[in-house]
Amino acid sequence: MQISSSLKRLALLFTLLTATCARPIEPPVSFATAGGDAWNVAKTVSGQANREACDAVLLSGPGDSRQMLALDSRGRFTASVALQPGDNRLLAECQNQGVSRGIGASQVWRLRLPDRPRAVAQLTIAGGNLVLDGSTTRPSEVSQRAIARLEWRQRDSGPEAIAGLPSSGERVTLPLPKAAGEYHIVLRATDAGGQIDESTAILRIRNKRATVFDPMREHANWVDDAVVYTIVPFLFGPRGFEDVTARLDHLAALGVNTLLLSPVKPAPEDDYGYAVADHFSLHPRYGTEADWRAFIAAAHQRGMRVVMDMVLNHTSDQHPYFADARRRRQASPYFDFYDRDASGAALHYFDRENLKNLNLDNAEVQNFLIEASAHWVRNYGIDGFRVDAAWGPRERRPDFWPRWAAELHRIRPDLLLIAAAPMRDPYYAQNGFDAAYDWTDKPGRWAWREAFDNEAETAARLREALTANGSGFPVLRFLNDNDTGDRFITRYGLQRTRLASAMLLTLPGLPTLFSGDEVGAAFRPHDDPPPIDWNDDPDNLRLWYAHLIRLRQQNAALRGQTLELIDTGSATTVLGYLRPGRAAGESIVVLLNYGAEATQVRLPRVALRSLQPSRSNGRVLDLLNGATLRLQSGRDVMLPGYGVRILRAL
Numbered sequence: 001m002q003i004s005s006s007l008k009r010l011a012l013l014f015t016l017l018t019a020t021c022a023r024p025i026e027p028p029v030s031f032a033t034a035g036g037d038a039w040n041v042a043k044t045v046s047g048q049a050n051r052e053a054c055d056a057v058l059l060s061g062p063g064d065s066r067q068m069l070a071l072d073s074r075g076r077f078t079a080s081v082a083l084q085p086g087d088n089r090l091l092a093e094c095q096n097q098g099v100s101r102g103i104g105a106s107q108v109w110r111l112r113l114p115d116r117p118r119a120v121a122q123l124t125i126a127g128g129n130l131v132l133d134g135s136t137t138r139p140s141e142v143s144q145r146a147i148a149r150l151e152w153r154q155r156d157s158g159p160e161a162i163a164g165l166p167s168s169g170e171r172v173t174l175p176l177p178k179a180a181g182e183y184h185i186v187l188r189a190t191d192a193g194g195q196i197d198e199s200t201a202i203l204r205i206r207n208k209r210a211t212v213f214d215p216m217r218e219h220a221n222w223v224d225d226a227v228v229y230t231i232v233p234f235l236f237g238p239r240g241f242e243d244v245t246a247r248l249d250h251l252a253a254l255g256v257n258t259l260l261l262s263p264v265k266p267a268p269e270d271d272y273g274y275a276v277a278d279h280f281s282l283h284p285r286y287g288t289e290a291d292w293r294a295f296i297a298a299a300h301q302r303g304m305r306v307v308m309d310m311v312l313n314h315t316s317d318q319h320p321y322f323a324d325a326r327r328r329r330q331a332s333p334y335f336d337f338y339d340r341d342a343s344g345a346a347l348h349y350f351d352r353e354n355l356k357n358l359n360l361d362n363a364e365v366q367n368f369l370i371e372a373s374a375h376w377v378r379n380y381g382i383d384g385f386r387v388d389a390a391w392g393p394r395e396r397r398p399d400f401w402p403r404w405a406a407e408l409h410r411i412r413p414d415l416l417l418i419a420a421a422p423m424r425d426p427y428y429a430q431n432g433f434d435a436a437y438d439w440t441d442k443p444g445r446w447a448w449r450e451a452f453d454n455e456a457e458t459a460a461r462l463r464e465a466l467t468a469n470g471s472g473f474p475v476l477r478f479l480n481d482n483d484t485g486d487r488f489i490t491r492y493g494l495q496r497t498r499l500a501s502a503m504l505l506t507l508p509g510l511p512t513l514f515s516g517d518e519v520g521a522a523f524r525p526h527d528d529p530p531p532i533d534w535n536d537d538p539d540n541l542r543l544w545y546a547h548l549i550r551l552r553q554q555n556a557a558l559r560g561q562t563l564e565l566i567d568t569g570s571a572t573t574v575l576g577y578l579r580p581g582r583a584a585g586e587s588i589v590v591l592l593n594y595g596a597e598a599t600q601v602r603l604p605r606v607a608l609r610s611l612q613p614s615r616s617n618g619r620v621l622d623l624l625n626g627a628t629l630r631l632q633s634g635r636d637v638m639l640p641g642y643g644v645r646i647l648r649a650l
Contacts, residue, residue, distance in 0.1 A: 405432025
């Protein structure tokens with residue numbers, strides 16, 4: 001037996017020496033890719049072994065796990081490894097006839113998924129009571145530690161305190177509150193290792209009727225009152241977040257209550273911010289994490305919501321994942337993180353070659369993007385996201401957005417989720433988004449551009465655009481954004497700017513101002529302009545915008561989602577619409593003359609019924625100037641050239 005064993009070992013040694021002389025020395029075992037970040041708990045690894053030296057591979061992993069892996073006819077092996085929190089070292093060793101050859105390959109995978117339980121707060125209404133149910137809460141998929149405690153509390157003050165909260169337990173029954181409004185109920189799950197996760201659910205009471213809020217089909221109450229202001233930090237000053245924070249009182253005085261931050265994550269210095277190079281940190285040009293937290297706290301203290309511009313369709317070609325994939329090719333653990341053609345080239349949209357589309361068919365990529373988004377909600381209290389190029393994932397992997405939205409809504413159901421995509425596509429309303437852009441069917445094509453570029457037919461073309469947006473899904477409306485180039489006031493002049501801004505703030509949807517709109521700042525966002533001079537407001541636009549915003553805030557009809565276009569008799573130049581109110585006398589009629597000549601508008605019956613002039617001797621109130629206006633012949637309104645009337649019953 002000893003002679004036979006010695007002969008076998010000599011034969012194996014001879015085989016190894018022969019192979020060494022015949023070709024350059026190669027390790028008998030190698031992994032197919034390098035190690036790196038892992039975004040799945042179970043990581044599939046593969047590799048290659050020299051069949052002349054090895055008949056199997058012993059894979060040692062985290063927690064002293066060991067797997068003996070068979071080789072296929074080409075010497076390949078594959079294994080699924082359960083990763084633990086932090087760094088996971090894998091060692092693949094060459095085996096021959098049950099004996100370790102002592103030579104192998106190693107790599108390290110860093111598990112990036114957080115080790116926390118998954119709290120799920122559910123509400124039901126039964127027998128006149130409110131039932132809180134945490135039974136679908138699950139242990140961490142990383143460590144699988146048991147759930148130790150489930151605790152319930154009411155977030156914020158709410159319309160009134162819910163009797164019986166705080167409380168604990170998997171299932172809690174409470175009396176229904178009576179006051180109208182939204183009640184945010186938070187479930188905190190703590191596992192045996194002390195790790196915590198929270199989930200929120202919303203109870204709504206309207207007209208004495210209680211319902212459970214469905215964030216995938218409804219939007220939170222605060223969204224109806226939102227007036228959005230897009231903040232580009234470098235336009236506020238060289239200190240970034242500090243300079244923005246210093247102007248919050250001015251923005252509050254203007255009347256805006258929702259701040260939409262343009263991209264603030266690391267990107268190449270010559271980029272506006274959409275070439276994101278790190279989804280989890282802040283661009284140093286804008287300040288520190290402390291500056292960021294101070295800005296968010298200051299905004300929240302003033303009753304302002306903070307919404308981030310999130311890039312989930314692609315990364316910069318300078319992102320560490322893409323840089324590694326470009327260098328190592330298929331040996332990179334991130335090669336399959338990117339969408340590629342048949343030749344293996346990374347894909348992009350339009351001529352944006354530096355923006356590489358992510359591969360959403362890869363489960364790790366989906367987890368990476370969801371965790372990146374949740375990071376800003378959990379750690380900084382962000383109130384929502386504007387998702388850049390949302391139409392891209394919709395085309396490539398349409399089931400991603402509902403998964404993403406459901407997870408974020410599990411954490412905070414009152415988040416505002418805005419799709420940078422055409423609102424005319426019903427997909428977004430059906431898959432968790434709260435609003436989409438006022439574009440045509442073509443992504444990025446502003447729905448009002450043709451109307452304003454054709455001055456003689458502005459009103460008629462605006463009617464067409466507004467009719468196309470008749471789904472009832474909230475629309476993000478704007479005059480300027482980062483892609484409209486020259487500012488509206490530069491392209492169309494002061495008079496049409498005042499007229500268009502009056503329309504913007506009296507239509508349904510989310511009216512959105514861009515940095516500097518309120519002072520008529522003229523620049524091109526992508527040209528890296530200098531900070532705005534906030535004292536340079538020769539046309540008093542700040543007062544104009546502030547007055548329009550105040551009218552919107554004071555009149556519920558202007559914040560509703562219902563719009564009825566009316567016949568003005570001057571279809572090419574005069575746009576008119578009714579904004580119905582909930583009670584008699586609250587409806588508002590808006591008339592906008594996009595022509596230079598004064599014109600007389602005969603109000604149709606639907607407008608007259610709303611304004612009720614017969615009850616006030618033919619008079620109505622013009623909210624724009626606070627004056628009482630007498631209708632000629634009981635129904636005619638004189639409208640100056642480029643004039644605006646915002647009419648309500650006396």
